[in-house]
Amino acid sequence: MMILALFANLFIFGMVIFLINKIFFRSHKQVSKGGGVRRFFQFGLLFALTVISGFGLSGLLGRLLRIGISLTSDRNALAVESSFTVVGIPLLILVALWTRRTFTKDPSEKESMAWNLYLTAISILALVLNVTAQLKILKVIFSDGVLQGSSISQLIVWGGIWFIHFKFLSQARQSINSINDHLIGSIIGLGFSVSGLLTILQALLTSLFDFNKEAVIISAGQPLTQGLITFIVGAPIWYVYWIRTSMMIKRVASWFAYVLLIGIGGGVLVAVTAASISLYSVLVWFLGDPATQSASLYFKNSPGSISAAIVGVLVIWYHRDVLSHENTNERTEIRRIYEYGIAGIGLIAAAGGVTMILVSIIESLSASAQITGGGSTNSLLAAVTLIIVGGPIWWFIWQSIQKKSETNPVEEHSSLIRRIYLFILFGVTGIISAAMLLLGAYFIFKDLFQQGIGVATVRQIRFSLGILVTAAVVSVYHWFVFRNEKDVEIRRNPVMAIERKMYFFVEIKSKPGKDSELIGAINKYVVHVRKERGCEKFDVLLDPTNPGSVYLYEIWSDAPSHQTHLNSAEFATWKELSDPLIAKFTAKTLDSTEI
Template structure:
């Protein structure tokens, strides 16, 4: 068993390390510079520091938890040996690697700016945060349920101390942009925990109020309440205390828009669909339960999801609106198309369920009452269609009002391409699955209603995907045709395309010719060849204006500048004043 465990450790730990080493060496080779080993050393150093930190803190936290709460009843000598080994051996090893890392950070400023150091701080902070949140939730749940259990709270305090140390290290050593991914991840964790805890709290409290006979509903309420409290603290520490006031860059907007606005909106839609479906089945369908309390046991949680989701959506929508620039921008379009896409997927799911129900009814093999299935499909359509109509209709109205701007929008094109591509891919997979099931049944000689049941879902996906993909492809083609019709005719050239200057080096002339729209190359002639003459910028520009659209060489001699039309065979042209970091002088040739 020891050998198998060792082999497993080598595969699970050694293989990823080997892959990283090979990637780093390949990158060094492509860059054309020798691999100095710094990146590999940093990777191993911070990986070792992370592993030893987790081991040492786990041992110390478990020892303190045992000291406060006593050893668990199921504890054995092996478990105690693990805890002692982690604490006694892990702490000094972690301290040694930490001291080595501290000296490196002080001696070499490049260590602080390295990606490996930033990744270590992110990983260590988020790991400590996750363990502390789990332990705190366990301890608070016990307290809410009326039981005293101090061990989880002590372990949570130990991990919280580790989290605090690494957060402070990040504040001192990382730039604002390097701290942003950690803040975004922490805000995401806090938001998910808070929303999940509140939804579970509303659902368990509702079941308790309905008295559905749930055996451990009181403990469920305590667990959900503790999760909501812990999530709220995490979200407040990360988002409200820090990330809320950050610069609204791409990462910030990526958190606020898809996560803060889109995520709660999905929660609200799902909750509304569940609640409406339960109501519809009770009054119009065939409920499985005869008791109203048992049938509506999931409605309190669904209703809570609607309330919590809408509140979180409204809050982040306000934050997003304040950060977005005034007027209609790509950020505004991204919000509209995100909401329209979520609602469209919801409505499309309703269509798929409805078509599958029709196929089951025809085949006579429905596992659920057809009325219930049709009610669920109708509920999804009722929930998703109005929302999609609102946001997509707004985008279409803007397209009709400002076609020149809207049809060239990156967000709109991405939305249309994404829906067309996902729909096409779904359709291809559905066709393959349908063909496989049908051919297999035909080879068995078993074609019949059972086959229709088996291909019901793929066929429903195929029809729905074809409708979604086809309709958005039509919209995209209309946008493309409109964009082509509105492209202004190309103006006739008024200046040469390429210019070769033969004479003294004159940055002002090069810049003027480049700004006029030509690609410029300078060949410097010796001073004795031009007898000290210099360029007359106005005269050169006047001569060049007489040769629009071609390639010319401008030669400076005793008689002044003269233009010779040429034909460029090779094009090593250099744009004067080009991109930052481009060495223009390196490409200028001396004649």
């Protein structure tokens, strides 16, 4: 009843908005141009009705597909599903027609953020529900279970809803919001694909090392089966959203954020974490105190970490290869986030290892015990692992950053990302150092005023002292780096140069008698150019008062796209064909008045 009441309120409120729109905005088009409130409720109502209709239709269809079960079982649910379908679908059609009429009157509505947010929200929701149904159906296929009608109906209904809205998004491919939708879908597909591939590799390695021969049996509940199901579901999603769509759109900040932060950065985290776990296990087996003397029992989890490392490296390799084809050495803020982030992770890992070693040394000295005894050895090996893995990562990334800083100091030192990185490391670690100093002083004075300072006091302050020393070193080092560049003014609202649009106005004067031939050649060539990535506009214009001249107006989404166009084989072929027809060629680069 609560859902029905909410739906009734939405319907009434939507009708009020609809009437206001019909009466008010018809005679005041200048007001409707903003239309933020109207759009919010119109597309919000469209979203709510789509969801309600989808659940209602999916529920009723699922009942029809339940073989041997009464359609009227669970009558409360049947009532909800019926009301959602009988009332929701007609209202959805009315709001959809209203939306279509809105687009007909003002095509720019399709570029509004509200419409694109609606498309993103409903398509991602439909995708998630469709994927859930796929997983359920595939698990039944690989087992002896019974296929549920609800899973089939969910697959059909939400698959249809996803397909329709994905088509709308494809039509608005160059819109920032539609680009973000494609990237969200790419993340979902990549996550499922990577998870499935990791599970498959783990099952194969487990069988190869004879930990569990049943791991490669294709049956429900087995790791290999679960991995195959996850990969079968995820790979097509990743292909559609990334290969077929996101790879064809213009390169904006969110695109580079996906490649650098999700692809390369995420791959680095997975690979490094998995490699650290594997290295630690090996060190403990040979040098430490393993929990068991049976190699098969001790290393039974190693296939998982090895598989994660392999998959992480594959993800890194692929996305680095994608980035290498962009033909840009532009040092953007997104790239800085990636580099400083990886450097920070490496530094934190190495500092944690140093802290653990200092704590172990203090504990060993205060207890008059050997530092290599029992669990202390394993703790030291964990610390060594963190230093071995984190130290080189921080060193190589930081040295690369510093070299770029030496090459172009003003640009690097004025970066907001660099300033935040340095502030966090010298500021936050400085605060941590002060806090640890206060905590250590508290333990010292407490023992001084009670039983006196002794070995027990040193043991109490071992963590504070270890963290204090490490944090102080990190803070002081980065303070000196910051001090040398603190007077450089930070760039406000840095814009990626790679995202700036390119505008060109070209005048081509034909040789005598070659007018028609030149125009025909240009018109044929333009058909191919307009399909190139990054080409937003390519108009061919004529001036009736100036025969023999052809004018081109071009808009390219970014400089790399235009440069790729100039370097293409098609452009070279066009030059060979057109040069004999052209008497004069003049090109002007224009700037937009938009800020």
